[in-house]
Amino acid sequence: MLKIEHLTKIYDSGVRALQDVSFEVPDGQFLVIIGLSGSGKSTLLRCINRLIEPTDGRIIWNNTDITDATDEELRQIRRKIGMIFQQFNLVRRAPVMTNVLAGRLGYTNPMWSLVNHFSAEDKRKALEKLNRVGIREKAYIRADQLSGGQQQRVGIARALMQEPELMLADEPVASLDPATSHSVMRYLELLNKEDGITILCSLHFLSLARTYADRIIALKDGRMEFDGLPQEIDDKRFKDIYGEDAVRVEIA
Amino acid sequence: MTNKVPRSSRSALRRLLLVLGIVIGVVIYAYGWTATDISLDEVQDPVRQASVQRAMRELLSPDLFTRDRENRSFFVDFAIGCPDGDLPEGRTDTGDGAYVIFTPPCADSDEIITVEGFHFPADAIARIQLYREGQQNMPFRLVKSDAADAQASDESVFDLDSDGHFRVSVKVPRGRGLSGQTHQVEIQAAVPSGWPRLSATTETVIDKMIETIFLALMATTLALPVAVVLSFVAARNLMRQITLPLGNVLVGFVLLPVGGWLGYQALGPLGQLGVRWGKDVLPGLLGGAGALAGFALVSYALGRVTLAGSAQRVRSVALNALLVAVLVFILGVLGGLGIWLGGKLQTGLLADLGNFVGTLGTLVDLIIATLAAVGGAMWLSSLGASLVAGPMRHIFSPLSNVLGAVLGALSGAILLAMTALFGTQAVLLGLLTPVVAAALGGQLAVELYYLVPGARKPKRDRTDVDQMIHTLLYALGALLAFAITAYAIDLLRAIVDERPPSRAMIDLGLFEMRTYVAKSALIGGVLGGLAAGLAGTQVAFPLGMTVYNTSRTILNALRSIEPLIMGIVFVIWVGVGPFAGVLALTLHSIASLGKLYSEQVESIDAGPIEAIQSTGANRLQTIVYAVVPQIVPPYIAFTMYRWDINVRMSTIIGFVGGGGIGFLLQQQINLLRYNQAGVAVLAIAIVVSILDYASAAIRERIV
């Protein structure tokens, strides 16, 4: 169970990216966060694993207060929270395998990992995860030689190495074409349904959100604008979230 | 307002200002002209013109090659002071088929005669001299022009043409007892033979050039590791995120000297034991292997047991301590082995290798205790800070203020005592204490202001007025603290009279201490205690930015000192030679590479850092997995570039005694041997342009 209580983030520049956001996510839910560009989606997701320090409010996960954790505790918590990114954020010059193994860094002996040594068990697991996202044969290719969709699948494999209970996905398909988008989203769906991983995913397109979400939260200027089931978003709600001039764009 | 002034008068004013500006500019420029002694008199001076011509001609005729010469001598008779009666014949045969014609056939000393020779060795270089048994030969000096009053030149060497013919005007030498006798005149002809080969000068120059290239390489490689480490702490993007609660920072700081002392006492002897055993090889190898095996065993055994929360923490602390000890011991063993190996390898090619490992071993022996102290300080400090991190969260005001005051007082006292110890060394270092006190004082003033209800606001909520009050108060507090400290430690006397601080001691009951240091510590304690007490242990302390600013300041200060000056200092320390050059260039390379590298770190993509951090990796892992892969190519490029620069600089460093080709060049210039200097100049030009080209090519390929 993830509980967000009165979360507020004010950047040093004075921008109020999140204002008093509160909601709860039961285990196993596929939650999609939508909202216009600049509405605070990325900020919200990054506050949850404290890549960004929240200004105020609490984030409680499985009865631990993430916002109150020391550096050491935070590392223990982060191990169980996978994250994937719009820009994939792979180490581009390193082979795919190294990128995937990096997902184990929180578990390995720091000394060994510094010299790029991972246990045979970890390596076996890495190949298995790559297999799962369908790019096992790319294991020893440099990451920057893969297509966007393949790179995102490496990102998912890396997150899977953490054996996460929660997955944060920040616009995972925003730089992919519609077909590839669906294939990546289907992997996330699979993780949600088969492995029971709770997923918080931000998306631009409402149509994608409707297809995959159990529940949708909409942010507008850092505030919660909507929290409910996908089918509850009608034309009026849509205009509330995206503004009066918005037109619905469907993604196949 | 200005709109009311009529247009024409405005433009007139502007024109006047422009003219005035130009006049002032010209005057300033003229002053510069005089100040730099620009004068045409010297340029036109014929003596100077002649010497510069000679210098340039010789510089551009480098003594690159040489070949064997076969010297042949031909003897003919020549009378100085014509005898009475018959004049001797003008043509004289040498007996080897060659002959010369003197015109006139005989002459007095200092008279100019023409000598023409036939059938001498072709293309030879020749000279004519008076041959006297058992005495020094006297050259017939060449006369360049045919005028009657022509002066003889310094030269006596001339070239023969391909028929072995020559015709020269020479001056008959003067000497006691020469006149009125017939002398033997020797015509020496040197005929080149054999293949051209490198001259002795070229060989020395090549030798020195290799030394220079290696000097630059050593400086670059020695600077590399230090610069790499510095570049991470001097990178804003990596350091900015690091903030810790003030309490943790203070605990860590107070533990630094404790850990240093412990490390020195406990680990130092262990390391030295390692060195001793390493020198005896077998005990070293066994001990090292045993230590490693023991550590592996212990960590494996302990790893099998699953422990709960705090017990697990204790285990990892103990394991870390054990690891540090094992590493120090093994480093010692390696040093000892190095010394042993250095003693064994004394001959042939291996001698260099032996010297290398031997010196490294000795270095380890020398610094292992210090290293142990530094290691201990870091370990205990980070351990303390992380151990208190948990409990500290649950300490709130007023207890957090009391704790802050105690820790702050201790830290302030330690900090200023350390700067004061530095300050006893030299006047400028003495400034460090008041400057640090000023930083504390400024912070204290701001903290005092926060006592006003509602004054403590995060930076983003401050209005311009708030910000101004902050700056003003900070400046005021800093100034006050500076003044008080400067007065207390009698800075004026130090600066004006260049006297070291007083050596008076004060008895503190338990131990004695220099009053100077005690005073500084007291001031630090009061300022630090008050500031941290008011702030409380919970306040976020920008540890990263503090480290960043400190390291940037040091890098910039280092970079602003010319390597030439460093060279002079190191020549005083380690004597004339390439080692001084290596040290000077190393120091300068650290500063300059540190800056270049850290700029590369600052420009990397932040995405991978986020990604690696989000897996639960620690800071070191994040750097190794997200930062390092991005910076390797530019680091290689900059290192090449630096090597290139170091080769250039080492030619200059040589001028102050730093070894390498510069040293040779300076000697040759001082001896006015421009032919030889020309070779060195040419060698520098060639090597620098090759390196320049190579490093540009490599940079292009990598980046």
Ligand SMILES: Nc1ncnc2c1ncn2[C@@H]1O[C@H](COP(=O)(O)OP(=O)(O)OP(=O)(O)O)[C@@H](O)[C@H]1O
């Ligand atoms: N590091 C930062 N410093 C200052 N302001 C920031 C920073 N990051 C984001 N912001 C601001 O915070 C607000 C929310 O940004 P955020 O990135 O969370 O939006 P988003 O919903 O993810 O947008 P997008 O869909 O474009 O990714 C924006 O106004 C943005 O300008």
Ligand SMILES: [Mg+2]
């Ligand atoms: Mg975003």
